[in-house]
Amino acid sequence: MENVHLAPEEEDDxxxxxxxxxxxxxxxxxxxxxxxxxxxxxxSHGRRPPMTAKYPGTAIGGRPIxxxxxxxxxxxxxxxxxxxxxxxxxxxxPMTAVRAAGYSSSIARGSVFDPLGQSKGPAPPLERQNExxxxxxxxxxxxxxxxxxxxxxxxxxxxxxxxxxEKAKEAGRKERALVRQxxxxxxxxxxxxxLTYSVLFxxxxxxxxxxxxxxxxxxxxxxxxxxxxNNAGRLKVNMANxxxxxxxxxxxxxxxxxxxxxxxxxxNAMRIKIMQNIGVVFIxxxxxxxxxxxxxxxxxxxxxxxxxxxxxxxxxAIGDRERMKKAFQKLICVPLGIDDEDKYIPANDDPxxxxxxxxxxxxxxxxxxxxxxxxxxxYIMTSAKxxxxxxxxxxxxxxxxxxxxxxxxxxxxxxxxxxxxxxITYLRQRDFKQAVETLKxxxxxxxxxxSAAATNLxxxxxxxxxxxxxxxxxxxxxxxxxxxxxxxINKGNTVFVKxxxxxxxxxxxxxxxNDSSCTEALYNLGLTYKRLGRLEEAxxxxxxxxxxxxxxxQVMYQLANLYEMLEDPHQAIEWLMQLTSVxxxxxxxxxxxxxxxxxxxxxxxxxxxxxxSYRYFPSNISVIExxxxxxxxxxxxxxAIQYFERATLIQPTQVKWQLMVASCYRRSGNYQKALETYxxxxxxxxxxVECLRFLVRLCTDMGLKxxxxxxxxxxxxxxxxxxxxxxxxxxxxxxxxxxxxxxxGSGSSSSPINTPPLRASVSRSEAKYSPVLQQGxxxxxxxxGTSAKGERLSVKLKTLPGSNEPYEASTQQEIDxxxxxxxxxxxxxxxxxxxxxTEEDEFADEELGDDLLPE
Numbered sequence: 095m096e097n098v099h100l101a102p103e104e105e106d107d108x109x110x111x112x113x114x115x116x117x118x119x120x121x122x123x124x125x126x127x128x129x130x131x132x133x134x135x136x137x138s139h140g141r142r143p144p145m146t147a148k149y150p151g152t153a154i155g156g157r158p159i160x161x162x163x164x165x166x167x168x169x170x171x172x173x174x175x176x177x178x179x180x181x182x183x184x185x186x187x188p189m190t191a192v193r194a195a196g197y198s199s200s201i202a203r204g205s206v207f208d209p210l211g212q213s214k215g216p217a218p219p220l221e222r223q224n225e226x227x228x229x230x231x232x233x234x235x236x237x238x239x240x241x242x243x244x245x246x247x248x249x250x251x252x253x254x255x256x257x258x259x260e261k262a263k264e265a266g267r268k269e270r271a272l273v274r275q276x277x278x279x280x281x282x283x284x285x286x287x288x289l290t291y292s293v294l295f296x297x298x299x300x301x302x303x304x305x306x307x308x309x310x311x312x313x314x315x316x317x318x319x320x321x322x323x324n325n326a327g328r329l330k331v332n333m334a335n336x337x338x339x340x341x342x343x344x345x346x347x348x349x350x351x352x353x354x355x356x357x358x359x360x361x362n363a364m365r366i367k368i369m370q371n372i373g374v375v376f377i378x379x380x381x382x383x384x385x386x387x388x389x390x391x392x393x394x395x396x397x398x399x400x401x402x403x404x405x406x407x408x409x410x411a412i413g414d415r416e417r418m419k420k421a422f423q424k425l426i427c428v429p430l431g432i433d434d435e436d437k438y439i440p441a442n443d444d445p446x447x448x449x450x451x452x453x454x455x456x457x458x459x460x461x462x463x464x465x466x467x468x469x470x471x472x473y474i475m476t477s478a479k480x481x482x483x484x485x486x487x488x489x490x491x492x493x494x495x496x497x498x499x500x501x502x503x504x505x506x507x508x509x510x511x512x513x514x515x516x517x518i519t520y521l522r523q524r525d526f527k528q529a530v531e532t533l534k535x536x537x538x539x540x541x542x543x544x545s546a547a548a549t550n551l552x553x554x555x556x557x558x559x560x561x562x563x564x565x566x567x568x569x570x571x572x573x574x575x576x577x578x579x580x581x582x583i584n585k586g587n588t589v590f591v592k593x594x595x596x597x598x599x600x601x602x603x604x605x606x607x608n609d610s611s612c613t614e615a616l617y618n619l620g621l622t623y624k625r626l627g628r629l630e631e632a633x634x635x636x637x638x639x640x641x642x643x644x645x646x647x648q649v650m651y652q653l654a655n656l657y658e659m660l661e662d663p664h665q666a667i668e669w670l671m672q673l674t675s676v677x678x679x680x681x682x683x684x685x686x687x688x689x690x691x692x693x694x695x696x697x698x699x700x701x702x703x704x705x706x707s708y709r710y711f712p713s714n715i716s717v718i719e720x721x722x723x724x725x726x727x728x729x730x731x732x733x734a735i736q737y738f739e740r741a742t743l744i745q746p747t748q749v750k751w752q753l754m755v756a757s758c759y760r761r762s763g764n765y766q767k768a769l770e771t772y773x774x775x776x777x778x779x780x781x782x783v784e785c786l787r788f789l790v791r792l793c794t795d796m797g798l799k800x801x802x803x804x805x806x807x808x809x810x811x812x813x814x815x816x817x818x819x820x821x822x823x824x825x826x827x828x829x830x831x832x833x834x835x836x837x838x839g840s841g842s843s844s845s846p847i848n849t850p851p852l853r854a855s856v857s858r859s860e861a862k863y864s865p866v867l868q869q870g871x872x873x874x875x876x877x878x879g880t881s882a883k884g885e886r887l888s889v890k891l892k893t894l895p896g897s898n899e900p901y902e903a904s905t906q907q908e909i910d911x912x913x914x915x916x917x918x919x920x921x922x923x924x925x926x927x928x929x930x931x932t933e934e935d936e937f938a939d940e941e942l943g944d945d946l947l948p949e
Contacts, residue, residue, distance in 0.1 A: 228279040235272045239265050239289060243296050255303050262293075262300040269293045291323050298332070307336050327356030331368060338371075343379045347372060366396050373404060382408045397428045403473040410480060418481045422496070425477060426503040430470055432463040474505055478512055479519075489519055510536070510543040517550065530554065545575035552584040564588050579605040579612045586618060595622045613642060620652065629660055647677050654686075663690050681711030688720070697724070708737075713744055722754065731758040749779045756788065765792060776804075783811055 126132070246261035269290060276282050294317050301310035314333045317326050334349035350372045357364055373388035389405040392398070402425035409418040440448045454460060478500070482492030493516040501509045513532065520529035533554075536547030548571035555564035565588040571581030586601030599622045605615035620635030633656045640649050654669035670687050677683060688703035701724055708717050718737045725734035735758045741751040752775045759768035769792050775785045786808040793801035 232275060235268060239268045242268060243292055246296055246300060250303060259300040259304050262297040265293050266297050287322055302336055307340055310336055328353060338375060343375050346375050366392055370401055382411050393424055399428055399470045399473050402428055403477055406477045410484060415485050418485055422477055422481060423499060426474060426499060426505060430466055432466060471505060471508055474508060479515055514546060545571045545578045545581060548574060549580045549584060556587060561588050561591055577608045579609040579615060583614050595625050598622050613639060629656055632656055645676050647673055663694060666690060679710050681707040681714060685717050712740060715741060715744060731761040734758050749782055753784060765796060781811055786811060
């Protein structure tokens with residue numbers, strides 16, 4: 095108890111009482127006077143020698159010191175310090191270390207110091223994990239499921255939707271096997287819910303991508319109804335999207351609103367997108383008031399370009415002028431969140447800063463900014479063109495109001511484009527004078543706008559065939575912007591119509607150097623080479639153009655026409671066959687195919703295509719003529735009658751078609767019908783010699799009394815014809831003699847014998863078809879007037895326009911009216927470039943261009 099200190103019982107406790115009190119065992123100040131301690135330090139391993147009588151403080155001499163194994167009390171030191179390791183109350187002394195770690199008193203000589211035991215060699219290899227254990231099998235199966243999900247996503251990204259769906263289904267099967275395996279091993283509590291969610295979500299997405307909407311909805315329902323999945327309610331947006339694709343708008347709105355209720359206000363961006371979808375669905379349902387409510391909330395909370403444009407559409411649908419104006423003002427004030435373009439302009443000569451600017455000028459962030467700005471400009475331009483005619487009494491006043499609003503906004507450069515659209519609107523209203531005046535206002539503007547306006551003016555004057563003005567404004571456009579390909583094309587067109595093809599080709603080549611994707615320049619260059627007779631170079635141009643415009647009917651026709659000119663009919667037929675896949679109902683293409691097969695001697699194929707051409711366009715005289723001749727050649731005269739009757743309806747003043755009908759009746763043996771037809775022709779054309787000759791022959795063969803009357807008329811008509819021809823010959827001789835003698839009176843003497851219009855018409859008919867009639871007459875005489883079966887009909891088959899004529903569809907505007915020849919059927923008209931195609935107006939499909947059809 096001597097080491098136990100009791101706290102003094104005092105009323106006032108001292109905080110520092112007992113601070114200097116310590117156990118004397120730990121007293122180190124008198125250790126150098128402690129003989130026992132010093133002896134222990136000097137001996138090996140701290141063992142004390144036996145106590146002697148000389149040792150102070152002992153009562154027994156020569157008796158060994160007690161150990162912890164005995165029951166004796168330890169002997170204290172001179173300072174009253176107990177012996178080391180001593181335990182009172184008879185407890186056993188704990189065992190202590192007698193040597194230091196890594197050291198030994200029995201180390202042999204020559205041994206190496208190796209405290210870590212490295213001389214024993216490398217550690218044995220780790221034991222291989224046993225894959226047959228349930229835990230390992232589960233881990234391997236989970237990895238397979240994750241790999242399948244990843245493969246499904248990659249296949250979807252590459253566009254292989256079928257493969258992505260198969261991988262998603264396989265992942266679902268593996269995941270269900272994994273769940274069953276966990277249940278069998280008793281580890282169902284450790285099911286990976288995230289993995290299950292991923293499998294189901296990916297499977298639903300792949301179903302939706304493959305248009306398997308019912309399966310996708312069922313899979314989404316499994317996810318949504320499982321309360322163990324966190325935030326599964328958001329997937330109702332995907333379900334609503336599927337209902338929208340199915341045009342089930344009521345359910346789409348229901349699920350959009352359910353998703354909106356389950357998303358907190360912390361996710362404001364998601365809520366805004368869902369409300370925008372709700373507004374779009376209302377537009378499809380025609381409920382513009384409900385759509386306006388959604389869009390107005392978005393524009394007041396977090397405005398964006400698309401919502402502003404949709405709001406303008408809704409106001410336009412209900413015809414609210416004032417709210418259209420307010421919505422347009424809100425639209426042009428929407429912040430885009432992009433940097434100013436000035437930061438991409440080098441401000442100093444610092445090479446390091448310039449390198450940084452060059453690096454970021456075309457990076458993905460800047461491209462995204464440009465795309466966002468282009469989209470905003472597209473919506474603003476479209477909105478202005480939409481509401482301009484509706485917000486004011488006239489569209490001109492509406493355009494002026496929109497221009498004023500745009501000039502005061504961040505889109506000030508769009509004001510000039512709106513002015514150009516104003517001119518185009520004048521063109522649509524056939525007010526060419528106002529259009530030209532509006533475009534002429536830009537002659538003093540900056541170079542870009544000036545070039546665009548001059549290009550449009552050049553195009554207009556070219557359509558009006560005022561080639562001098564077209565050339566003047568093309569020069570003006572080129573001087574404002576020499577790199578404007580549209581201006582170079584218009585300049586080339588004005589040179590083309592003057593038949594200076596070499597110079598036109600140079601302008602088209604320069605346009606291609608400025609814009610290698612300019613299809614108008616490449617097409618016109620091909621036409622120019624074709625005019626110059628450089629067919630191989632023209633073929634090369636159109637083959638390049640076909641690689642760009644794979645389904646262009648004009649390009650395919652030009653290729654077929656060039657191969658025909660190069661005397662390669664098989665290639666021409668192949669290209670025309672490709673053309674029929676693009677325009678299967680084009681009668682002219684089908685007729686051309688029939689003509690090529692006819693030239694090749696394949697009458698059956700020619701008849702097939704001619705018949706198809708007639709079926710789509712039964713008013714083509716050349717096709718009708720060929721079909722009628724084909725049936726006559728194949729001895730089916732009855733079938734030829736319907737075609738010549740059709741030709742009679744189309745050209746009632748042409749006697750040859752009625753003669754063909756009568757001839758077909760006569761050839762088929764129906765002489766009574768032939769006689770009636772000839773009589774009807776004689777009543778309409780009493781001076782037709784051919785009709786009278788056949789009437790005489792038929793009446794003679796049939797023994798009719800009218801034969802004498804018709805014979806008398808035939809003699810009179812033939813005599814009148816001879817007199818007329820004699821007068822014509824004498825008039826020509828006197829005119830020639832008068833020109834030789836220089837007599838002024840001889841010219842007047844020929845004037846009374848000019849052929850009257852009616853006679854001239856008959857004379858032309860006889861001259862054109864006299865070989866046919868002569869053959870018929872000779873055949874009749876050889877058969878002694880008893881039969882006309884040996885008569886051969888010679889019909890000259892007409893072909894399509896020549897190889898140097900432009901492609902014509904059934905209707906000239908089906909393909910491209912800009913290729914119609916302005917000088918007539920003997921010339922192909924080059925394409926015209928209407929205006930400069932810039933980034934700001936590439937979306938404006940209503941602008942002047944090749945689609946503007948001249949009247």
